[in-house]
Amino acid sequence: MYSIFLVDDETLELEMMRDYIRWEEMGIYVAGTAINGKDALEKIEVMQPDIVLTDVQMPIMNGIDLAKLVRERYDWMQLVFLTGHDEFTYVKSALNVGAVGYLLKPLDLTEIVAVMERVKQQCEEVRLKNRSIQAAKANIFKELLFERSTDRIDNLKSSFCKLARRQEAGTYCLLLCDIHPGAQGDGTVMEEAVKAFTSLAERFLAGEKLAGMTVVIRDSEVGIFLDCSSETATETGTGTSLKAGHSAVFRIAERWSSFLQENADFPVTIAVNEKAAGLSDLAELYEQSKQILADQFYVGEGKVISQSENRTPFHDELMPPFPSERWLEAVNQLDAEKARELVHEYTAGLIRLRAGRKAVCDWALQLIGRLEEEILHQSAGGYERGEMYYSIYNCRTIQQIESIVLKTAEETMERLGERFMDKNAKLVHQVCSLIDQTYHEPITINSLSDQVYLSPNYLRSIFKEKTGMTIHDYLTKIRLDKAKLLLADGSLKVQDIAQRVGYESTSYFISLFLKNQGVTPNEYRKSL
Template identity: 25%
Template sequence: MKKIMLVDDEILTRESIRNCVDWKSNGFIYCGDAADGEMALPLIEEWSPQIVITDIKMPFMDGLELASIVRKAYPHIKIIILSGHDEFHYAQQALRIGVEDYCLKPVGSTDLIELLQKVSKQIDSEQLQKETAAYTKDKLLSDMCGGLINTSKAIEIAANYHISLIARYYAVISIDFCFHEELLDDNSYKLAAEQFISYFQSDVDVLSYRPSRSELVCLVKSNNEHVLQQCLAELPQQTKPMLQLLNCKALLGIGSIEQRLQSIHQSYLVADHEKNKQRLLQNSQLEANTFLQNATVQQPLIDRAKFINFVKIGTTEQLHEFSHAFCKDIEQLSWSNSMYGIYLFNELTLEAFHTAKQCFADIPNCSELVAQMQQRVREINSLEQCKSYLIDLLSLLWQWRSIGANQYSELILRVKQYITEHYHNKQLSLQEVSRHVGVSPSHLSKVFSQEAKQTLTEFITRTRIHKAMELLKTTNSKTFEIAYEVGYQDQHYFSNIFKKATGMTPIEFRKQGSAMTAETFYFAGGVKHAAAQKT
């Protein structure tokens, strides 16, 4: 809301204007008034109004003198002149000074509000122009990732750079490049960034900026969720040869897929978290390796995979027995004389929290909890304290496992049942399913991925491919008929999807006989699984 100040030597005029307008409901704050220009100046400095309404004829300092001083000292303040003198030279002087408007007394409340709203729009327009002029493309993307700009403003500023931000799906990727010391020049980092961006598929749009010399942030957008998911999933493997060729290492964080511009910030936080987690794990591994190399006695190792698996499927009844057995391999570890155990369990804690966050319900205050548990690791000085720590860590993580399992099991069941019954519908999509179960598409996508360990689109495709495999084995229907029956109108698209999932075309699958069945089919790694069967 804009702040308004009134300057007039007539007390009745001040009271009339002050009391006849509903300032708040019209988007204004009446911050106060003064009887002449001289008394107004210190109040203007104190209150910082956006608009000053002033009479012309006043004692000590008239309105024109006040307007002249204010225009020079506070050029952003808009001035409206009120006058009982219908004389041209007054208006001429006012316009020369640069006031926004000049109107005659008496002025009604309706006319005054219309005038103020007109000036208010002018202030907004000038502010937007200043902000737009101050924005670069990099600052725009940075503020979007930082959640510092609203959607309408971002779109308006982007239009000035001829950038289209509109898409159905968005995701953020954050990457840090690391070269050897002899290659520490900006050209190396520029080349790595350019090469990395070139690996994106042509059917996704990429906007990027470099927060620092070694960092690159990419905003990837597409109107096809499946295409975007595939692009993000394949990117780490696709860019490996490039990084090896450049003799460069990288920390890569891939954010969540979001459906709103305002949610780009959330995707960025996920990407940044993943990247920082990699850095923490890498650093702690380097420290651990340093201790191993410098140790005179071989240090013990722990089975992290075993622990993470127990996080997922372990029970309270097995807790004490597991912690005792798990710690057996580190009985000889000296907690008081070596930092190795701290690095070992710090890494284990980070991976355990990451697993819980990915597989279970959202963990509130996750960063704070991780910091608390890491502090406890630093305080361990005996095997018994180590066992106690593991028990507490597992108990804490299982709270969210229990919440996640109970909270969404019914929803996931309804979703799977609906897809199983409607897989043949060519319009079946995340939006269609979300309407049926009564939750937002973004929430359903997140929950389904967490609980089902696959995206909803993958489950739809898996269901359709399973049915297609069954029809190929048990009927003489042509490929295009089967494609239509399982929800695909385009036979070529169906054949491509089928081959990508199974490693074979529909015709090759039918000819193979019973060597592969729907029961042995594993969609999440379909191509690799099929290739493994062939070899």
């Protein structure tokens, strides 16, 4: 629908126009009324209707003078005049200031409908033209975000000024927004979310009386550039110019976030850049804003992040140690609460340190891999590993990575619980746990069978059935895995390592290592 503003100094006629003409049937709603040109101009500035229907002769400021001022300030508004039969001179003046048409008093409904159809057509043409201009301006902004050529930047600035009908392009603050529609990787869902987002942005800027530019940058990233040099760039309700800096821009961002929470069905993270930049410096402004937005990894989705909250990431190689043995033991004992507590405390520490994203992802993948190998005693296939790698590295936040680790641990404990329902599986799991804990001691099939009260032959049979390997092979795997970890310590001799993992004979250990790994212990150490 289109909005219309009514102006007439005759109160009765004004009320009749407002209440008795069936505007809604014509696709129009009355935005407001005024009794003279001066009163109307003040209200029009706030309401900015599509159409102004004004009487010609009025006290204080007549309709012709009002129309001239409206045309100067809002050249897209459509003007229609009310005049009497004996006021042809005024009609000519009305047409000279760009009126779409005029209505004669007393008003005729048929005539009103005919004139309004013509006016609505003009309104639609203006809207299409403005959308085209806005799209062209947004494309210029998008190019400026990645352009490095000075000549090209100057040409883009010149084109923008022509489109905006301005001599100076102005300065801009940036709200860089990251949209999370929910269905990861679904292009259709993302496209619909971005479309809804841009529509909401237009509504918000109009409602706040803010001059701005909404630019879809790439994927889920959309920038709202607030014009800090515009006369309308004030903080609604306070009159504070955006030039006042961070406090004003940040409050606008908070209102924008609240508006999204009320009207959008997906979360949006907003990075607030405190600085204002001209068109020549938009690329730098954008890079700074991306660095602020990167803090989303630590603070979570759907937040407003400012420069002052942004912190320098901790060095990737200095990840604090995680108590993985205690955690694996908790999982192995089906202690879900303890497993959750250890992971949550650790990730909270990573957030405080701003640990590097890659290091966090690698930690999660390694931990999940150990769950499968050391608890379930199996290795994930290439497809499963690829899927897990994709899931971890596509997480937007450390909280999402934590959730994947915890979910995998819960699933592992469920599978262990199911295994324990099988008597033989439970016994095999018990044997695996004994080997894991005492691998460095002399272990024989007889010593193991005595501890689980089974005959050696029966133990061999059920172990092979449940794990796909012999007890000897499993023991060798555990010992050599531990040996590879110890080889990373250059201060340890190969002889010492052999004894630590349960082999009295160093030569036997070396030959076993070569057979299983394809290299000697010393060659393996050199490759680290």
